[in-house]
Amino acid sequence: MRLTVIGTGYLGATHAACMAELGHEVVGVDVDPDKIAALRAGQVPFHEPGLPELIRKHTATGRLRFTTDHTEAGAFGEVHFVCVGTPQRKDSEGADLTYVDAAFAAIAEHAAEDSLLVGKSTVPVGTAERLAGTLGVEVAWNPEFLREGFAVEDTLRPDRLVIGVRSAHAETILRKVYEPVLEAGTPLVTADFPTAELVKTAANAFLATKISFINAMAELCEAAGGDVGVLAQAIGHDDRIGKKFLRAGVGFGGGCLPKDIRAFAHRADELGVSLAFLREVDAINMRRRDKVVELARELCGGAVLGARIAVLGAAFKPDSDDIRDSPALNVAARLRLDGADVTVYDPEALDNARKAFPLLGYALSAEEALRGADLVLHLTEWPQFREIDPERAASLVARPLIVDGRGALDGDRWSAAGWHFRALGRPAPVEERPLQGL
Numbered sequence: 001m002r003l004t005v006i007g008t009g010y011l012g013a014t015h016a017a018c019m020a021e022l023g024h025e026v027v028g029v030d031v032d033p034d035k036i037a038a039l040r041a042g043q044v045p046f047h048e049p050g051l052p053e054l055i056r057k058h059t060a061t062g063r064l065r066f067t068t069d070h071t072e073a074g075a076f077g078e079v080h081f082v083c084v085g086t087p088q089r090k091d092s093e094g095a096d097l098t099y100v101d102a103a104f105a106a107i108a109e110h111a112a113e114d115s116l117l118v119g120k121s122t123v124p125v126g127t128a129e130r131l132a133g134t135l136g137v138e139v140a141w142n143p144e145f146l147r148e149g150f151a152v153e154d155t156l157r158p159d160r161l162v163i164g165v166r167s168a169h170a171e172t173i174l175r176k177v178y179e180p181v182l183e184a185g186t187p188l189v190t191a192d193f194p195t196a197e198l199v200k201t202a203a204n205a206f207l208a209t210k211i212s213f214i215n216a217m218a219e220l221c222e223a224a225g226g227d228v229g230v231l232a233q234a235i236g237h238d239d240r241i242g243k244k245f246l247r248a249g250v251g252f253g254g255g256c257l258p259k260d261i262r263a264f265a266h267r268a269d270e271l272g273v274s275l276a277f278l279r280e281v282d283a284i285n286m287r288r289r290d291k292v293v294e295l296a297r298e299l300c301g302g303a304v305l306g307a308r309i310a311v312l313g314a315a316f317k318p319d320s321d322d323i324r325d326s327p328a329l330n331v332a333a334r335l336r337l338d339g340a341d342v343t344v345y346d347p348e349a350l351d352n353a354r355k356a357f358p359l360l361g362y363a364l365s366a367e368e369a370l371r372g373a374d375l376v377l378h379l380t381e382w383p384q385f386r387e388i389d390p391e392r393a394a395s396l397v398a399r400p401l402i403v404d405g406r407g408a409l410d411g412d413r414w415s416a417a418g419w420h421f422r423a424l425g426r427p428a429p430v431e432e433r434p435l436q437g438l
């Protein structure tokens with residue numbers, strides 16, 4: 001089939017390459033000429049494992065092309081997937097639909113009458129219906145559930161496909177687009193517009209709630225002297241709860257969960273339904289960042305002014321160079337504002353971090369960041385940070401003090417190498433715990 005993908009950011013570039021992999025002829029469209037030039041040259045302007053190979057493969061086979069021209073794309077595609085951004089509005093918690101509206105309008109103007117315009121962006125419920133009422137072309141909604149870092153795998157082998165359609169014709173077309181995925185046994189959920197839109201925001205709200213739940217338990221463990229790692233493992237043995245998304249730490253960030261829960265609560269308010277608990281989910285998440293800042297102050301003797309702090313991690317999660325709402329950089333920037341001399345290292349996100357936070361110091365390796373540090377903060381759990389040798393690290397720093405903000409390091413190993421090791425939601429070393437019963 002001839003498909004277009006409007007918006008070639010994290011979602012769109014992945015979707016375009018994966019649709020070519022499924023055998024379709026695909027044109028990716030973006031308003032950003034630099035992005036399109038890079039993609040044409042087979043370069044992906046962000047870090048996503050497996051994606052550059054796929055893009056190069058299909059630009060070479062000729063199945064995948066990129067353009068900035070909506071007219072050309074409109075005339076080409078039988079199905080148009082809209083994958084543009086839906087950031088938080090500047091003036092409220094709601095989603096900014098400017099890009100979605102513009103993209104649908106631009107493609108509808110040039111699309112063939114019998115083509116299908118499919119929204120993939122995450123939108124407030126009601127958007128598909130509104131667009132369907134204003135454009136002269138059929139609309140469908142097909143929300144996306146991919147995770148950054150696993151985007152290719154999640155697109156080619158998703159847990160499920162969800163389509164919001166208004167006609168059997170639209171369903172038939174989308175079944176044809178995803179035929180190889182469906183033949184592999186992927187469940188397909190066919191729904192009306194509001195349900196399809198709500199499935200997406202509900203899924204992200206549930207995931208965010210799960211993370212904040214375990215982080216609230218981390219707060220309790222800190223107050224009561226418990227260990228949230230053991231707690232998560234124990235409750236996770238219950239299949240009804242499950243082990244996934246129970247990693248306590250500095251909390252969730254990224255271009256999706258934080259803005260999506262805010263937009264969801266905001267939209268629910270507009271509909272007269274309270275999702276106030278999502279505001280608490282957001283607040284718990286933000287308190288974890290505060291907690292790391294407080295711990296840093298405490299470990300630096302009350303104030304971080306003049307302290308040299310090494311921050312391991314800048315991306316909002318490992319295997320990504322995405323720094324949107326990154327907890328690591330938020331903490332680093334706040335400590336810098338408090339007068340600390342902060343040096344950040346990340347295997348992939350340094351360029352993005354430098355542009356967004358030019359006042360922070362940056363190192364080209366973990367060793368360079370650690371050299372002379374008074375305190376080390378581990379805030380993004382890249383696998384290579386787990387491989388740091390604590391003894392070698394102790395020989396580099398000024399003071400062997402480390403906070404594991406991701407619950408991913410082996411505390412016993414670091415303590416054995418002479419480090420004062422602290423982790424969120426876990427007991428402080430024995431000599432630090434207040435004496436009980438006195």
Ligand SMILES: NC(=O)C1=CN([C@@H]2O[C@H](COP(=O)(O)OP(=O)(O)OC[C@H]3O[C@@H](n4cnc5c(N)ncnc54)[C@H](O)[C@@H]3O)[C@@H](O)[C@H]2O)C=CC1
Nearest residue numbers: 007009010011030031032083084085086099103121122144
């Ligand atoms: N990043 C992710 O992992 C996932 C994102 N989503 C959702 O997908 C949507 C896109 O997210 P990202 O890809 O992360 O955003 P992004 O910001 O990386 O990409 C959006 C792209 O759209 C382009 N664009 C804006 N207006 C355009 C127009 N009129 N025509 C053509 N291109 C246009 C921008 O230049 C940009 O390259 C959001 O709604 C997000 O919530 C959903 C699932 C996963």
Ligand SMILES: O=C(O)[C@H]1O[C@H](OP(=O)(O)OP(=O)(O)OC[C@H]2O[C@@H](n3ccc(=O)[nH]c3=O)[C@H](O)[C@@H]2O)[C@H](O)[C@@H](O)[C@@H]1O
Nearest residue numbers: 144145146147148211245246247251252253254256316317
């Ligand atoms: O709508 C989206 O854009 C996507 O948002 C998330 O995907 P993503 O943001 O790529 O990353 P996640 O793996 O969900 O992690 C999000 C954040 O939660 C944090 N997290 C995750 C899991 C956990 O147990 N604890 C925890 O703090 C991560 O460090 C990260 O900062 C969802 O997992 C995807 O299904 C969804 O498609």
